[in-house]
Amino acid sequence: MLGIPDPQVWLAYVLSILAGLLCVGYGICKWNSDN
């Protein structure tokens, strides 16, 4: 995947992007939440 043969490495690549998106999504969804 993405030119990276080792699943352990491309998984880290994809998870890094997903973790960044998680932060963005969480920030947007909880924008006005005080909990």
Place this chain on the structure above:
Amino acid sequence: MSSVTLAVVVALYIGVTVFLAYYGYRRTKSNKDYLIAGGDAHPFLMALAYGSTFISTAAIIGFGGAASLYGMGLLWLVFANIFVGIFIAFVVYGKRTAIMGRELQVHTFPELLGKRFESDFLRRVTAGVIVAAMPLYAAAVMIGGARFIETTLHIQFSTAVWILALLVGAYVITGGLKGVLYTDALQGSIMMLGMVVLLVVTYAKLGGITAAHHALTDMAGLVPESLKAKGHLGWTAMPALGSELWWVAVSSLVLGVGIGVLAQPQLVVRFLTVKGPRELNRGVLIGGLFILGVIGSVYVVGPLTNVFFFEHGGKISLLAALDPATGKPNIDRVIPLYVNTAMPDWFSYLFMLTLLAAAMSTLSGQFHTIGTAASHDLYQRSNITVNRLGILVTLVITVILCFRLPGNIIAVATATFFGICAGAFLPAYTAALFWKRATKAGAVASLTVGLLASILAMTFLHAKEAVAFGVSQAVFGKATVMAFPWTVIDPICFSLPLSTLTLVVVSLLTQSSAACRPSLSKGQ
């Protein structure tokens, strides 16, 4: 790089920094403003300050160079930095810290532990550890920044140290945490811009994402025999399981740095600067993007420099970046060399500002944390004047250390401080927020055991620090008391389980004297 353009760019940057510092100074009216920026900072300011304090010049240059050696397996550290260092830190730890900090009226990390466990001793010991250990880390960051200024602006190292100290000291001493937050926001924005441009241009130069990775994969046969013997299987593959490189990558970088970030006092205090959970919810967004943009770029560009140097000279990065003084490979030279040879001229200015911003933003947070730990938590007669004096003394000590420490201290001092924070502070900090049954005795015992375990492991087991300290050699006649793999397993792997176990056992064996905190009565 034109010296006139360089002077204009640096002058412009310093001018804006001075303006923001003055703005922070004008808005600092009380001790609360000085210590926690009034407790009502904008979430974006807080998140940028958190990220830019977290990432120093050493992280960009040193870890970028390390990634050029170890390969893309270090991307697990990017994931850990975003998921643990931002998401868990903000959403799980940050919210509780902000709520508890407001309830207990605390302004520093030692005060948070001290008031939560009703222990002035714990507060003073925590502050003492910060005051004793953090100047080494600050000196390491300052040495890294000064070395960079020395080579870029062609001035003496000692002059570069004084420039950094006076510039950062001026706005931290006068503006307190407000001065730090405002300048951090500028510096964080420059860092984000610089690193994202570096990533995009690198991928564009190498034919796109997949093509660049393919080219790096095809270079696996070029791994030097010395690295193959340590478990290196190529730059797009994890090192062999259980090999020396695997232990270094997983235990030191991913665990040590990835988890150690949770208990960094200079980062925890950022959570005290906002009103509450809503601001942290908003801060997660910018924090996650910042770390992905800055650290993600470092760990992708680092390995890909191998492709560039091979296509333009037939060498891998390690061999391209030889130190002219010694003729030996120096991974700290990989990223600067890559920027100077691969990137357009205009980018050199932006990258220079990126590194300057990274050094200054980390230093400002360190000076503020050490100085206030000394004045607010050790001396305990806190007002703006006393806090300013505390930071001034800290600054002088750090400068002295810069001139006394050996040249190869940057990585060792950084790892030492991260390790001590994780081992000594993390269990007590976690229990302070989430475990009502944790007792004062448990917290004190945990901190003591974590601190001792960290120091012992660094002195006698973990080769990187043990060799630098030289104590094991002097006492036992050998660099470390045990052989591989113990020499490459990060001290956090010993200290954190031991201090956690100590906290649990001692807490269960002793009576909690602390009343149930309102914030702890929920969700237990």
